[in-house]
Amino acid sequence: MDKFEPKILGFFCNWCTSSAADLAGTSRLHYPPNVRPIRVWCSGTVDTSYVIRGFLEDADAVVVGGCHPADCHYINGNYKARRRIKLLKTIFETLGLGEDRIYLKWISASEGVKFVREMTKITEETRAKGKSPLAGRWDI
Amino acid sequence: MNYRVKANRDIVGKAREFFTDILDKNLLDGIIVPLELPSGKSYFPTLVKDKKLIERANPFVPVFQVSVATQVSKMTRLSPFEGKIGVVMRPCDLRNYVELIKFNQIDPTNLVIFGVDCYGVFDPNRFKDMAISGEKPADKFWDMVEKDDESELRRACRSCTTPVPNRYADVVLGYFGSSGDLLLMAQTEKGEEILSGFGFEEAGSLDEREKIVSSIKERRASFWEKVKEETRKETSGVDNLLAFLGNCIDCHNCKDQCPICFCKECFWESPTFEFQSSDYMDWANKRGGVRLPTDTLFFHLGRLAHMSSSCTGCGLCEDACPREIELQRLFKMVGENVQKAFDYEPGRDIEDRPPLTTFKEEELLELGE
Numbered sequence A: 001m002d003k004f005e006p007k008i009l010g011f012f013c014n015w016c017t018s019s020a021a022d023l024a025g026t027s028r029l030h031y032p033p034n035v036r037p038i039r040v041w042c043s044g045t046v047d048t049s050y051v052i053r054g055f056l057e058d059a060d061a062v063v064v065g066g067c068h069p070a071d072c073h074y075i076n077g078n079y080k081a082r083r084r085i086k087l088l089k090t091i092f093e094t095l096g097l098g099e100d101r102i103y104l105k106w107i108s109a110s111e112g113v114k115f116v117r118e119m120t121k122i123t124e125e126t127r128a129k130g131k132s133p134l135a136g137r138w139d140i
Numbered sequence B: 001m002n003y004r005v006k007a008n009r010d011i012v013g014k015a016r017e018f019f020t021d022i023l024d025k026n027l028l029d030g031i032i033v034p035l036e037l038p039s040g041k042s043y044f045p046t047l048v049k050d051k052k053l054i055e056r057a058n059p060f061v062p063v064f065q066v067s068v069a070t071q072v073s074k075m076t077r078l079s080p081f082e083g084k085i086g087v088v089m090r091p092c093d094l095r096n097y098v099e100l101i102k103f104n105q106i107d108p109t110n111l112v113i114f115g116v117d118c119y120g121v122f123d124p125n126r127f128k129d130m131a132i133s134g135e136k137p138a139d140k141f142w143d144m145v146e147k148d149d150e151s152e153l154r155r156a157c158r159s160c161t162t163p164v165p166n167r168y169a170d171v172v173l174g175y176f177g178s179s180g181d182l183l184l185m186a187q188t189e190k191g192e193e194i195l196s197g198f199g200f201e202e203a204g205s206l207d208e209r210e211k212i213v214s215s216i217k218e219r220r221a222s223f224w225e226k227v228k229e230e231t232r233k234e235t236s237g238v239d240n241l242l243a244f245l246g247n248c249i250d251c252h253n254c255k256d257q258c259p260i261c262f263c264k265e266c267f268w269e270s271p272t273f274e275f276q277s278s279d280y281m282d283w284a285n286k287r288g289g290v291r292l293p294t295d296t297l298f299f300h301l302g303r304l305a306h307m308s309s310s311c312t313g314c315g316l317c318e319d320a321c322p323r324e325i326e327l328q329r330l331f332k333m334v335g336e337n338v339q340k341a342f343d344y345e346p347g348r349d350i351e352d353r354p355p356l357t358t359f360k361e362e363e364l365l366e367l368g369e
């Protein structure tokens, strides 16, 4: 059988984490192709339903990436994102749906190296966990 | 101040007299209270103007058809009442009311809240069947209260630890530990204003009431622990969860009746969910097939994400489900954990901000890194 390749869905804010991904690219740093990045204006725009949809569309992990606390381009979007991630993790934990597959990462525009490191780590962790229990179900 | 109206067990009769007098003396311009429908088979909250209709009123009726908080929201969203209106509410619905005020869905101006003691209610279909077969559920209820036998009541009620109204009731109409009398307790100035003119006698010691209420609370808390543990087992993991929700036909009755789901346009009914035939084919190609209707799990997980922080466990979702999915225990279990995570309790304090409408800079530091 082929080696399991996890699908990682990323919602990265425009001002920090997406810029870090760009920086990684222009610095010719490689990060795993397992990560499917989606650029959003702010981590605070990521509704809980985007993350749930991601899992129901076969993501094995979902990462929300935003600016460090106090650095949000929109002042406090990242704090709102943090509450939503806490909420989702609590629901997933209560229902045994794999809360450890939900990630929140603060990665600033200058942290191309951190971006690569975190994405690599998440990919490896998810590869070790295997397929998400919500992925690939026809009966949802 | 707490008052006692000698009732000789005719507690409902005394409550009717009280409301009739209120309308008579023009203390209020109307009262929203459950009224027996002309069919004699059911009760619905009714905005009563004509005091003659109060003959059919039963503020304690053991059936909970719809959220009164939701009805008051519909009535006051555009403009508040001009005259003073009394609203009879059971404790769970009073918590719904507090939540809806926080979400700016109710204008409480000119409302006077009459909270009632609540031993619990029958499932609405069972209430109807009993009424049709002549079992008189509204009367039978009082025997059950007296014997402290709750076995026939809804599971949601048997696991409810708030049988008495919170502090947002202006007046409490009580029967726990009243020795067959009607207790009238003013909790606010507005409430005292209504009660003070009646010359009721003082209630005296309420020790018996406190004893009964705390024993009900204790029993129900331990019952809920049991139910919660069973629910955790039955819904843990995607296979179990899908089996639990398996009969869902995606009718959305649960969210329509949920007082906390107040959005006028629900995301799950938006054009986001109008897919092309090719989208369905894509899913089928990827997964081998696609259950129809699809996205029922998404609907429930999404609803949990949007509203479980304010779920009061009232059980109206479950009552409304045509497929008898036991939603209340699922939502209450998840809601409790979510509420704990944010140190939040729906209905506790009108000044609390619902968890998803606020944040602190220094919190949840384990998240992010």
Ligand code: SF4
Pocket: B257, B258, B259, B260, B261, B310, B311, B312, B313, B314, B315, B316, B317, B318, B327, B328, B331, B332
């Ligand atoms: S989810 Fe169910 S129990 Fe919770 S508030 Fe809504 S109707 Fe009541």
Ligand code: SF4
Pocket: B247, B248, B249, B250, B251, B252, B253, B254, B255, B317, B320, B321, B322, B323, B324, B325, B327
């Ligand atoms: S009321 Fe019942 S069948 Fe209808 S959407 Fe809710 S859970 Fe599904």
